[in-house]
Amino acid sequence: MLRPGDSFADYVVERILGRGGNAMVYLAHRQSEPGVALKILTDDHRDPAAIERLHREFEIARGLQHPHIAAMFDHGPTWLAMQYVDGGSVAALASLADKLSALAQVAEALDYVHHNGVVHCDVKPTNILVAKSFLDVGAVLIDFGVAHVMGEQSPPVAARPSHVQASLPYAAPELLTGSTPSPATDEYELACTAVELIAGAPPFTAATPMGLFDRHLHHPPPRLSYRIDWVPRAFDSILAKAMAKRPESRYQTCTEFVRLITRALT
Incomplete structure (x- = not known):
């Protein structure tokens, strides 16, 4: 673990931003440049598969230029440097208007991603x-580590939950059954x-x-109006x-879904 003032790949660490499943993320800067989020694989997660996922994350995200997708700047074998966003998770927003x-904004970013042949596959609040200046910058989508490039064959998914490359509370049914992800997958997660x-x-x-597998696969979505x-x-x-079990039964775009819930709630 790096400490404030430590150097890494020409960057100077300012502080820890957080820890993911296989990496530490630091706020760091290089010379007089603005701060970046420096994601570094931990020592116990530097196997070839983890390194390949990190490289893939960089390459996919670098090819996506959108104001609501975190920009990629630089990378090495075990690290990448990306746009630093200073306000934390979207869950920190206080008002319904800001959340909507x-x-x-994320729906717009996802539709752009889909137009460019990519499915994010891990849409959730922490991503x-x-x-802090929400009106100026807004929301930014991060972490393309398990993204699917449309046209590529999906790897087989083991039946055990620990082998599913998705965050279970948000995972679309097709991810849990090993089917090929599609734009509708991101809509379900959104x-x-x-x-x-x-x-x-x-x-x-x-x-x-x-238990989560069973609910995503077999239970209807909650009726929030009852709660x-x-x-x-x-x-x-x-x-x-939007949460239909069959992907083809969902809305055509993420933007359409968000536009409809915004109209219903405001």
């Missing part, structure tokens, strides 16, 4: 960062994210990974379509 704005931003928890919870007085019944219908 952030969802709209959506916001700037809908799960919307539920968490509105209700304070993802749509499905369970004591075990297999939250100010949520209209129309929201439940919109959510049910």
